[in-house]
Amino acid sequence: MSASLEKGINALKQVIDAPIASYFNSCVHCGLCADACLFYTETGDPKYTPIHKLEPLRRVYEQEYTLLGRLKKVVGLSKPVTDDELDQWQSLVYDSCTMCGRCSMVCPVGNDIVYMVRKFREGMAASGHVPDGIKGATQRTVEIGGPMGLKWPAVANVIRKAEEATGLAIPVDKEGADYLVLLSSMEIVNFPEYLEALAKIFSKAGISFTLASDAFEATNAGIQIGNSDIAKVIVSRIVDAAEKLKVKNVLSPECGHAYMAIRWEGPNLIGRPFTFNVVHVLELLDELRLKGVLKMKSTFKEPLILHDPCQIVRRGGVLQAAEPLIQQVADNYIPIVDKQKWNWCCGGGGGASAIHTDEAEALRAKVFQVKKRQIEEAGVSTMVTFCANCRIVMEEGVDHYEMDTKLLGLTELLAEHLED
């Protein structure tokens, strides 16, 4: 009950660092970032220009850290940031930014705009301007264990079913395993096949793995809401479990921002390097493919395209793994024009999919048109992705436009066609 403007401004003052100072000074107002953002391209509304979404942060930087800005503030030329203003910006910085990072890719002066959005959210969170949807998800993650309010018994249930379906043992809390497998709630609830697929692949490759009963959830709503303190609490669960079980690797699930949270933000949040490696499931699969372990008994015949999740590919750096894997299992893979690091976001990343206001949902449906175009231009009825959140958001989009597109998870697709 203590969020306040004062705390928000203080948080902004705290997060403004040398990169942000240089970005704001380098910005030439060219507007190229607008054309990289699906919220602008699909609506044509200039308020969705990525750099504009940071205007309050820019003003705080100018007023607090530059000579001219301080002068302007004194003589009243630069108005201080107000609570009302932050309230207005809430929809810009949460509903209409999925932190997909496409804007950072195109900036001609090299400004990492999405880096600034992440930092700006610290101030938004501290001042209490956070959408209820993400707030709820964060609350459930901290209090119950996952953003959807799942508890271990639900996971245990999925494990038991997977064991029955595959006839393989799925170890829990086993010390010294090669991989600690993490899941995202989305997978537990909507795509339980993921765990079955993994069990099959691990058994095939002869790799030991385990799940941890006190750290099964990979997602981190603290990152989405933009609060490092809460994000640290959530990520520490995984770090503690992995270190207690003395695993060599932690396997991030397909979920995009879970990978970002553990692999890239994690060590910075806890302030030291990990004692284990963080591996994305696709990286592991690609490694197994190269070793020749992934042999297919059959292939997927229908034409399909790939949706590269932003947090794994563009921002996560797992650039090359997906294509050879899909070519392994699909006869008719059609590369799209904007692929890999140039792919368009599903429209629901960065916490946006947790916001369920009417406006946010309408906007999400509108920006899905960019994906709709990609699907229609390729003329396919199957799209494969490797992020549970992308998949669910795009399924909603497909339903909204009454398309006949089928969405598949890459790991699942591979497992289905894997040699027995």
Next chain:
Amino acid sequence: MQGPLIDTLARQGITRRTFLKYCTTLASMMALPPAAGLAMAEAMAAARRPSVIWLPFQECTGCTESITRSHSPTLEGMIFDMISLDYQETLMAAAGHQAEEALQAAMKENAGKYLLIVDGSIPLDMDGAYSCIGGRSNVEILKEAAAGAAAIVAMGSCAAFGGIPKANPNPTGAVSVSDIIKDKPIVNIPGCPPIPVVMTGVLAHYLTFGSLPELDDKGRPKAFFGETIHDRCYRRPFYDQGKFAKTFDDEGARMGWCLFELGCKGPVTYNACATVKWNGGTSWPVESGHGCLGCSEPDFWDAGGFYKALSVPADPLEFGAAAAVVGAGAGVAVSFANRAKKRAAKAAHQTTTLADLEK
């Protein structure tokens, strides 16, 4: 001298091969595609002599000299000979009434087809009385001749921009051709005097393509006036290295360094002197050790003195050092203040819990 040009050239000992080479060179100078050289040669070789009327107004005859006497005998000179120059006071044998009759006859016979060349500016004060020919003012003659011309070539800076007669205080009220004639295509070939090859280039283009070459915003053929003297100057590397002659007889002058500080107007002058050179390619002003006067630019006479440098830098080192000291001082101060502020913000941070997300 009748018949196609190529025959006349042959009689004077110019082979077809030499002529072709010349046309190709001309085409490349005008930045036309290589094939244009051949087209040009064919068109010019077969061309019947186009009627040209040359009207000299308030001028010094330097432009005529430039073309007819600067170097002997060249293809430029000969092509110049090949046109049917029906009226040119300085060159024509006729005088008095005969000359005026020739002018009238040429205008009548070739109405709408002749090329009108003008050199010299046109005085407008006192009803144009400052310069009259055969009892008629220049402006009157120009308007009459322009009416039947296919196109007008303003030869030299006076005709193109008003030139020296227009120099402050402009006692005769001199103006350029384009100040008076608005309804005809006008090519300005400025220069005091202009380069002969520019004249033949424009003529060749006109004969070959039946149109005037592409012009810049001052009406000059882009092919010759597209770049500054400075851009194409062989002394440019010295400018880039900061090596300047300080006087006309110092070490720098002897070493052939840049003449910028001695008032060279090369950086603001568009002309082809640096590439085409003068006197049959022998030399040009900068090569002979004197800066460019900017004679092909409007109002060059009043541009502030031939020996005054275009710009003089403030003592850059002293100024720079002072600015650096002030800048560094301010930078250090701001940096300390900002660090303190950020430290304070960090100290004020209270660890956020779930409850803190609510207002």
